[in-house]
Amino acid sequence: MSVARTTNGVLDVPIIDLAPYLDGTDPDGVAAAVDRAARTVGFMQVVGHGIPAETLAAFTAATDAFFATDPAAKAAYRCPPGVNRGYTPPKGESLANSLGLTSAADLFEAFNVGTEAASFADLDLSEAGYGTNVWPAVPGFREAVEAWFAEAGRVARAMTRVFGRALGLGDEGLTSFTDHSIDVLRMINYRLPAADVELEADQVGMGAHTDYGIVTVLWADAVPGLEILDDEGAWQPVQPAPGALLVNLGDALARWTNDRWISTMHRVAAPRVDGVLVPRRSAAFFHDGNVDAVIAPLPTCVDADHPALYEAVTVGEHLAAKLAASRGGTLATNATREASRLGGPLTL
Template sequence: MTDIAELDTVPSVSLTQADRDPQGFSQDIGRSFERFGFAVVADHGIPADLIAKAEAMSKALFALPTETKRHYLIPGSGGARGYTAFGIETAKGNDKPDLKEFWHVGRDLPAGHKFSDEMAPNVWPDEVPGFRETYQELFAAFDKAGLRILEAIARYLGLAPDYFVDTVKDGNSVLRLLHYPPIGPDAPGIRAGAHEDINTITLLLGAEEGGLELLDKSGRWIPVKIQPGELVVNIGDMLERLTNKVLPSTSHRVMNPPPERRGLPRYSMPFFLHFRPDFLIETLPETMGEDRPNLFPTPITAHGFLQERLEEIKLI
């Protein structure tokens, strides 16, 4: 069996293994996360027909006239819900904005919920029939798959398997519909500059189209290659902080395509799974020791951390 430390590509693991051998699955996916900050997950349980329907609706949404899409832009919201126009989001430390536009779907909360101040209501485009129902269903499917992966992470860290259930209950998770338009020869940057994700874990559909790369510990950029229908999952900054960098939040980017594919758009659907807003991110004792001191001695709430990072990437 090949030592994962020697691999230079992210291996694929099947979520069906979690049913028959939960400890073995946790070790396989945990080692991948510890090595790369990334894992590739097959057989994730999100229905293929639902994914296809959502992809078609995403294309229909972004094909709408710009003035129609801008009707759903909410000033001062940090892009938390609805539409964010092309050329707004800028990776931390970059001076050129990403070459993308996107739409955010968040968690629906009942009236009077305690997190209503931190989590805005969704907005839904009237121009795409069935949009609301489709993405509510997809959001729930992502939530379910994310919990199964978090269970494996808990086992890997020596925690109770259900450790993360309460931490993400009613969490501020976001489903992002992403559109990278065709690239011209004089593109002023790349589709998505090098960055780390803010949240707990990210589950990404639509990475079959090339361009996604991660920064390996050796300093090399490595393409993330998957088979059709597989999920790409990566560790976010919140979980890196909670685990004292045992599980790293790895820098990644989306490069422009080769010349023969620059006339084609790119679509993807990342699900940013978040802790609940009032969850205190405080270093797990299981991740500290004589050879690993506490790198994050000051706790911070998930909401406070999110606000700090949204300011850094110029969304608020």
């Protein structure tokens, strides 16, 4: 099982400039750097992405305004567990369940929006596989969130083209899996109790998990919390460099590459500075692939020395099982290889 590797106990999450790919000056150099990161750590810090600072400022202001509203008002936007849209209250999910593990409920609250079936008017898609957005009555929220969604989606699609080049498939080598992709933007607020509160045993901001789809584009505060599991079984802290987006691979891409690339185990510890609980925000854009795309090891990643490690499953089936676990309270049964990085079935 592939896992993030350290050198002398240090985990290197490389900074990769995307601009030479976007402007065509050195696409192969960017692809080579991405391939190295994908093989060794599964995370990278991307600069040169071109997202305007004012788009981020408007987006964070809008999300802050929503999360500052009354809990009862936010609860009005809660959706059923099988619908990956709307509001999730604190302790409303346990991400470790998506690995078939049990843990205390996670501390975060979140709000999700994403592509709808109507986003692809020329295709006969079921809304059940995509979800219908709900929009809170917060002035300017929808406009700011849609602007960030568009920019983060642009970066995710660019990264998917880089992945195709890095895998020797050509820039469009993975796009047949993504032309009606299920994309979700999750805005996350670590809405913690009082700074001196006693947490439950092993309670974290967000439990250990791997992401589910192709690629995640993450903006995060420069606040401690995010941690990556390394090859020594230790949790390594990661904070983004100024102006960088954290990009990591998901299970679908790891499975397509037959574990040549890493879908990295990560979590968010209860964020602390000098031992005191502090607020933390992030926003994760998940580019998960077409609902009907089949996830199975690519022929170029399978040979006599590297037999296929995964059974075929569609993106829709894969996501439904993961969400039923993390949001619905069941334990996933399709994540044996991912969970093995934590020592197999266990209680966190």
